[in-house]
Each structure stands twice: as structure tokens, then as C-alpha cells.
Amino acid sequence: MQALKERILKDGKNLGGGILKVDSFINHQVDPELMDACGAEFARRFVKLGATRILTAEISGIAPALMAARHLRLPVVYARKTKPITMPDAVYLTVAPSHTKGRAVELIVSPEYLAQGERVLIIDDFLASGATILGLVRLTQAAGAQVVGIGALIEKSFEGGRQALAQLKVPIESLVCITNMDNGKLVFSEVS
């Protein structure tokens, strides 16, 4: 997606160690028009899947997932990392290692909003190692629901997430794909 690629080239920062800083338009400050355009692009790519629900992880998955949900007219559920007092005692919970946090985080979904038979589209900001998305897959499967597609704003293909998710045999779409971040570089794949 050209607009997202151009924005990353303009405002993204390669901090080294595979860390791409996109705090000025995705992760701390959010550009709502860009996010809305990304949501529309996810909708265009996934509209035929017949998804019944979008699932993401707080915090930075919320903006792209919400905008995709708006265009697909679907409810969106964000997995919580801490259990709020409004959540029932019995929940779906899994643990996923977080590369950027340097520790494992819990992902929690209430059974109220993820039920057997649902067709779940997973949307997140990054597809890197795939660890967070695999956590969301486990929550979906625990609920007896089916993952029908996976979308990410930015794929870092050199971290292997796409391979880790290939076993699911569902469409995996990233709006831009970065193949190399070594030595301050930012190399994009042309296919995305």
C-alpha cells in the first residue's frame, strides 16, 4: 500500500535491532485518515472471507482493527493484557512472548465476545515473529471459533512470522512488507 510505505519512509525510524519506530502515525500518535485508508484496504482484501468478527490485541492493534471493522461493518474485539474487573472469572487466556517488551504478556478474551462458530479475522499493527498473532489464534481456537484471515499493517519478513502462521492455511495480508533493516536500511518488498 503506497500511502503507508511513503509514510514509513518519511516518518518511520529504524532504531536498530529490528525495531521500527512508527510512534508518530500508528503507535502513540495516530493519523486517523491514514488508519482509515488502511482499514479500507484491509476490507477490500478480506471482504470475501465472510468474517463475523475481528480480533486484535491491545494496544496498538486497536486503531487499524477498528478502522477495518468500520469498513467491514463487523464488531471488533481486542484481547486485554490485564483482566478488568468487568470481565467474568472464566476467560480465555494465553501467554505470548513480546519482542518489543522483552517479556511475556497475557492475552485475555471474554467468552462473551468470542463464541463457537465465529469466523475470525485477526488484524494487528505488526507481523514480526508472529508470536502475538499466534496467541490470538490460540484464543480463537480455544473458543471453538475459526481463524479465516490475518492482516497486518507492516510485515517484517526477516522475523519469520509468515512461516510460523503458514500451517493455518489462511490468507495472510500485510499492507507493506519490510525485508531488511540491517545497518539502518529500510528495504521494502515490492509485492505487498
Next chain:
Amino acid sequence: MQALKERILKDGKNLGGGILKVDSFINHQVDPELMDACGAEFARRFVKLGATRILTAEISGIAPALMAARHLRLPVVYARKTKPITMPDAVYLTVAPSHTKGRAVELIVSPEYLAQGERVLIIDDFLASGATILGLVRLTQAAGAQVVGIGALIEKSFEGGRQALAQLKVPIESLVCITNMDNGKLVFSEVS
């Protein structure tokens, strides 16, 4: 706002102790069309303020603030509760007591996205005691920026937040206002 009030009456749950559960459309599962309508209503009420930026707090402020930002065509910044590795060492940080979490939480904003001279519109999901919003006000003032308005989806007027914020002398708008939650009741004010 009638659509939000009707949704609270249909799907909200008074859990006692002043806790209103809105997990099925705002706080865990999100209804994107309702949030978008709320964003449009915020835009209608605040368009004349000349705001240059919207500020909210992660996590549940993100959806309403993002939709308001979309309609006002403004960038939105969400204060982080933990400092990500992509953030510079010197940040604006304040501590706000959280009623629903039963402890204090940190609110952190990078100086990169909140600068002197900005006109800041604060949007959050709830206006209860006002503690979180006052934290966002302190961050704004620390940056040398000016709060020009405050909006919340749901005000619980019996917790006194509006009085706590009155000293700011800025417009405070809630889309629905609940005046009483005693004994399982849910009493709405007719003014909002």
C-alpha cells in the same frame, strides 16, 4: 446522544459500586459504527474550538478519540501507561489514581507529539472522578500546551468529575450523563 443511551440501556450492565459494564460495545468488544457516530457527535460539538490535537489515554479512550479525530481531521495522541522502547528518555509523565483498577497508573506522553502552543481537545470513554482527565490536563500543561475542551462518552455525574474540571473553564461535553446507579438503577440526565 440517543443512540448511545439506547445502547447502554440495552447492553450496559450496572455491576454495583458505580461500575458500568460496557464491554460489549466500548471496552473490550467495540461497535465501530456506534463509535464512529460518537466521533461525529464530538466533532459537531467541538469543531469551533480550533483544536490542533486530540489527547486521550490508552486503552479504552482510543476508540472514541480516534473516531473524533477522524471527523475533526486532527492527529490523536494516546498517553501510554508503560514507556515503550521507542520513546525517548525524557518524557512527560504523571500519575493518576484509577478507580476501576484500584491503584495509580502512570500516563506518559512523548514531547515529540505534544508541543508548546498546541490547542488540545481531551477525549475519553468515561468522565467519573475526573482523575484520568486531570492527569491528561497536567501532561498538556507540562508541555506548555492549552486544553481547549473535554469530551467523554459517558459521564457519571455523581462522582464529581465535572466539578473537579470546572476550574479549567473549558467546554465539557458528555454524550450521555448518568446521575444515579444506586441499587441497580441507571438514571440518565435528560440534558446531555
